[in-house]
Amino acid sequence: MKRIIRSLIAASCLALTVGCSATGKSNNFIFTADLPPDFAYTxxxxxxxxxxxxxxxxxxRNTQIGFNIEEWRTEYKADSEIELRRTVSGCPLVLYSIELFVxxxxxxxxxxxxxxxxKIxxxxxxxxRDKDTFNAAGESEFYGQCQWLFRTxxxxRRIVKILDCKDTDAQGKLTRGHPFAAYTLDQLPGKTVRLKIKQAAEEEPFMGDTWVKVPGGWKRCMGESFEDQDAFCNGNDKDFSTFRMPDGRDTCTIYPGCTENKEVTP
Structure with missing residues (x-):
């Protein structure tokens, strides 16, 4: 009878898209992500x-497996099927961590x-405090918020942007560090772990004292001259420079609208 049960388990493992371990448990779990438009992960x-x-x-060698590493621009896939146990060069290995890049x-x-x-x-x-739980459907979620920081x-003085991603709770409140979750190996077989990222509504300057907030956006301080790469304001809120947008517009004065601010005198 035991031989028959083992045979049925082996047949089930071959039929499923996820692998089975010697105990009959799944040897895989799914990592996936809900991301804003034009976002991807590796x-x-x-x-x-x-x-x-x-x-x-x-x-x-061969103690790492990558997902979307080369494909994130062109053939991105949201679901990654990740093995929990592998054998490499005759050495039994277990999953230790997953490095994530958004x-x-x-x-x-x-x-x-x-x-x-x-990171997971x-x-x-x-x-x-680190314990992440699964719902009845076998899914666990962790959260983050990403914000664009802009500079020239x-x-x-072309606009370039830096992505800044922080960990949040389920309600979107910023916590500490970068998006993070932790699990035990026994929690993961056959489960789904989902990273949910929201994008901050507003962008902010990457470096302080380089832009001045005005109605409609931000103006770039001139600094000592247009060639001044740091161009700190240093209390000068009168002299500003133009800048170039990523799409090529090159006489912009206010970011992000790229329009001259015309204040109306009451």
């Missing part, structure tokens, strides 16, 4: 020898993108 799963193992992998495009040039990071940690035990760069 992931890198890191593996270490299983508890009690004294083996090692020569040079650490990418976002803001222009058409290949370099017009920002990137920030997050797989631990033997969890602190109560180069002799044309």
């Amino acid at each position: 992931a890198r799963a890191n593996y270490v020898p299983a508890k009690g193992e004294t083996c090692s992998v020569p040079g650490g 990418y976002a495009k803001y222009g058409t040039h290949p370099g017009d993108f920002g990137r920030d990071f997050g 940690s797989v631990r033997a035990q969890l602190d109560e 760069s180069g002799s044309l």
Whole structure:
């Protein structure tokens, strides 16, 4: 009878898209992400020898598996099927962590993108504050908010943007650090972990004392001259410079609208 049960388990494993371990449990889970438009993620799963193992992998080769690494621009896939246990060079390995990178495009040039990071940690035990739970459907969610920070760069003072992603709770309140979740290895078989990112409604200057807030947006301080790359305001809220937008408009005076501010005198 036991032989028949083992045969049925093996047949089920072959039929399913997710793998099965020797115990009959799934050897995979799904990581996915709900992201704003023009966002994507890459992931890198890191593996270490299983508890009690004294083996090692020569040079650490093949102890990482990447997802969307080269494809995030063109063939991006939201769902990544991640193995929990693997054997490399005869050494049994278990999932240790997943490095996450969130990418976002803001222009058409290949370099017009920002990137920030997050992480999933797989631990033997969890602190109560780090414990992430699953609902009845076998899904667990963690959250983040990404904000664009803008600055000017180069002799044309072209706008470039930096992506800044922070961890939040389910209600969107900023917490500490970057998007993060932690699980035990036993929590994950057959489950789905979802990262949910929202985009901040407003952009802010990357560096302080370089832009002045005005009705309709921000004006770029001139600094010592147009060639001054740092161009700190230093209390001068009268002299401003033009700048170039990522789409090529080059006589802009107010970001992000790229329109001259005409204040109406009452």
